[in-house]
Amino acid sequence: MDFSSKLLENAVNEVSRLPGIGKRTALRLVLHLLKQPTENTKYLSEALLHLRNDVKTCEKCHNISDTVLCDICQNPKRNAEIVCVVEDIRDVMAIESTSQFKGLYHVLGGKISPIEGIGPQNLQIDSLIHKVEKGEIKELIFALSSTMEGDTTNFYIFKQIEKFDITTSTIARGISVGDELEYADEVTLGRSIVNRIPFEQSIRG
Amino acid sequence: MDFSSKLLENAVNEVSRLPGIGKRTALRLVLHLLKQPTENTKYLSEALLHLRNDVKTCEKCHNISDTVLCDICQNPKRNAEIVCVVEDIRDVMAIESTSQFKGLYHVLGGKISPIEGIGPQNLQIDSLIHKVEKGEIKELIFALSSTMEGDTTNFYIFKQIEKFDITTSTIARGISVGDELEYADEVTLGRSIVNRIPFEQSIRG
Numbered sequence: 100m101d102f103s104s105k106l107l108e109n110a111v112n113e114v115s116r117l118p119g120i121g122k123r124t125a126l127r128l129v130l131h132l133l134k135q136p137t138e139n140t141k142y143l144s145e146a147l148l149h150l151r152n153d154v155k156t157c158e159k160c161h162n163i164s165d166t167v168l169c170d171i172c173q174n175p176k177r178n179a180e181i182v183c184v185v186e187d188i189r190d191v192m193a194i195e196s197t198s199q200f201k202g203l204y205h206v207l208g209g210k211i212s213p214i215e216g217i218g219p220q221n222l223q224i225d226s227l228i229h230k231v232e233k234g235e236i237k238e239l240i241f242a243l244s245s246t247m248e249g250d251t252t253n254f255y256i257f258k259q260i261e262k263f264d265i266t267t268s269t270i271a272r273g274i275s276v277g278d279e280l281e282y283a284d285e286v287t288l289g290r291s292i293v294n295r296i297p298f299e300q301s302i303r304g
Numbered sequence: 305m306d307f308s309s310k311l312l313e314n315a316v317n318e319v320s321r322l323p324g325i326g327k328r329t330a331l332r333l334v335l336h337l338l339k340q341p342t343e344n345t346k347y348l349s350e351a352l353l354h355l356r357n358d359v360k361t362c363e364k365c366h367n368i369s370d371t372v373l374c375d376i377c378q379n380p381k382r383n384a385e386i387v388c389v390v391e392d393i394r395d396v397m398a399i400e401s402t403s404q405f406k407g408l409y410h411v412l413g414g415k416i417s418p419i420e421g422i423g424p425q426n427l428q429i430d431s432l433i434h435k436v437e438k439g440e441i442k443e444l445i446f447a448l449s450s451t452m453e454g455d456t457t458n459f460y461i462f463k464q465i466e467k468f469d470i471t472t473s474t475i476a477r478g479i480s481v482g483d484e485l486e487y488a489d490e491v492t493l494g495r496s497i498v499n500r501i502p503f504e505q506s507i508r509g
């Protein structure tokens with residue numbers, strides 16, 4: 100790209116370092132900002148800087164939070180004995196939006212992936228084991244993504260906690276609500292048959 | 305979306321105000337910044353702020369520039385008598401990347417579009433007419449996009465300059481180099497037949 104301005108080139112380069120944003124998209128975004136009032140760019144820059152400098156991680160569940168303990172961990176109405184293990188904050192947001200879970204979370208910060216150089220020591224696994232050792236948790240729900248890395252991480256944690264008196268479960272895998280059977284992949288369909296549930300239970304919602 | 309952090313929510317809201325970026329994408333981008341070193345967010349914010357506050361518009365061609373006159377207008381090797389009229393800076397960059405044009409540009413800043421409320425007074429049309437009146441320009445090349453708005457803008461400018469002794473042209477429309485005829489739309493194909501060029505000319509370039 101032939102830039103007529105170093106300032107423009109610099110801004111485009113920085114924006115295009117974001118994942119999934121190429122030079123052309125970055126240029127489009129930056130030129131958009133130039134057409135908007137100066138304040139818009141100011142608000143955007145400040146919001147990003149404030150977030151990066153001031154955001155905290157909840158001491159208990161490692162969720163992103165503005166306070167030392169996040170709103171969920173602070174909420175006395177939630178059942179602290181049931182803990183849902185997730186990869187990252189987006190999974191917390193997804194589960195919260197269902198309003199079906201009233202326990203607490205434990206955010207690992209990723210999953211074990213030798214290819215990406217992520218081992219157990221890079222994740223919040225020790226603090227989870229520690230919670231289990233202290234007897235704080237009665238049930239642990241694994242809600243990691245259904246990939247080899249997710250399964251590996253589940254298994255790694257499970258091996259370290261199986262000696263404790265604790266219930267473990269994983270979220271149900273099966274055909275999505277509203278999906279046609281013929282379009283489901285065979286692994287998912289297979290699992291949904293093996294892990295079938297009593298009909299009475301299914302109509303309860 | 306249920307945000308566990310106001311700082312996060314604010315950053316996601318600001319990022320999702322950019323065109324073509326929804327809340328989910330904004331969240332992905334912002335969480336990416338949180339995983340990167342603090343400096344990356346600092347560089348990004350500073351680059352955007354510097355650009356927005358310090359970038360100039362070339363006095364002569366209205367291209368984005370770090371100086372009062374842009375590099376192209378300052379270049380004594382370029383032919384100031386041939387001026388290519390374009391919508392915005394991206395078109396300048398596209399034409400510059402071909403290395404086929406050695407004249408100057410005139411950036412209108414958009415095209416006449418009653419639907420979007422953009423009239424001739426919102427564009428850099430008066431300054432173009434003024435250049436023509438002063439006799440600075442011998443040839444004007446219209447390189448606006450081939451849409452109704454582009455054609456309207458071309459025609460509006462043409463009506464005001466036709467009384468002056470000046471050559472006007474538009475860039476050639478036709479089948480893209482490397483394209484199969486059968487996939488071309490009929491308007492383009494039709495124009496490419498009407499505006500056919502001597503064979504000897506076609507093999508020169």
